Amino acid sequence: MADGKRAVDSDKVYTVLITNADYLPGLFTLDHSLRAVGSKYPLVALYTDSVSAEAHAAIDRRNIPKQRIEYLLPTEGRDYSNDPRFYDCWSKLTPFSLTQYTRVVQLDADMLVRRNIDDLMHIPLDDPAVAATTSDAAVSARVFAAGHACVCNPLGKKHYPKDWIPGNCAFTTQHDTPDVAQTDGPDPVTASPLGYMNGGLQVVNPGREVYKQIVERMESGAADMDFADQSLLSDLYRGRWVALPYVYNALKTLRWPGVHDQIWRDDEVKVVHYILAPKPWDERGEDGVWKGPGKEEDRSSLSSKSWGRTQGDDAVTPGG
DSSP states (O other), X not given: OOOSOOSSSOSEEEEEEESSGGGHHHHHHHHHHHHHTTOSSOEEEEEOTTXXXXXXXXXXXXXXXXXXXXXXXXXXOOOOTTOTHHHHHGGGGGGGGOTTSSEEEEEOTTEEEOSOOGGGGTSOOOOHHHHTTOOOTTTOOOSEXXXXXXXXXXXXXXXXXXXXXXXXXXGGGGTTOHHHHTTOOOOTTTXXXXXXXXXXXXXXXXXXXXXXXXXXXXXHHGGGOTTTHHHHHHHHTTTOSEEEOGGGSEEGGGGSTTTTTTTOOGGGOSEEEOOSSSOGXXXXXXXXXXXXXXXXXXXXXXXXXXXXXXXXXXXXXXXX
């Protein structure tokens, strides 16, 4: 948890987790993109003790508010050696504990905001005190809001669950209704038998009771959770979360031919999520020149190649 104080003079904030310097280019570009679309709400960097002094100095030079949090990790957890990033993902549950704020929109550092998303600060969610006292969706069905995970496994990762296939993906159900996909998220109860959310963007009303419930589930069941925070929230609040349309968390793989390009529309996307590796900042050389592949799916205004170019060099240079 954090210290209970506000890092900014606002009760509604965007937050982003930073555990090391590797994601600083993402943080700087995310902050730049929020300001570029005219957001009224500040971005707060939630940092752990593993962040170096040099990284802090770079963040401070950009006047990005920051707030220390404890590194969250279960006492006994799963072996994520195939995907070490998931060790850090437990700390993405921290926004549920930030009761000094009334609304937190958690964003991943590998996201780029293309259109204003301040409306997420006002979508109705349940009182967390009520949400923690029931498992009945008739009483509380809006614990948090998020986008669906894509469970197609387009890269064929062998350590992913066997039931992560296109036929079980919520986005597949919208292929015949692409207009609806721009405004409505697939039903979290009926669209997929897996009911999985993606943790890249989470809309949260913080509450002590809900956070206590989350930590207790983490401690009791982490060893069985394939995807850390995403597994926990999807299981603990199954069918009790608000499914946002893909445009708020547009996973870059959705646009690939044969995945979910049937629903993807560049001009509708609000937030691009550059999931998996490599990250956009890792595909630029020291001279700033693009070194990544020239795939057809990467040649749009939303591609990894244009990630830095559209934001300006000052947004992506860690030490500048």
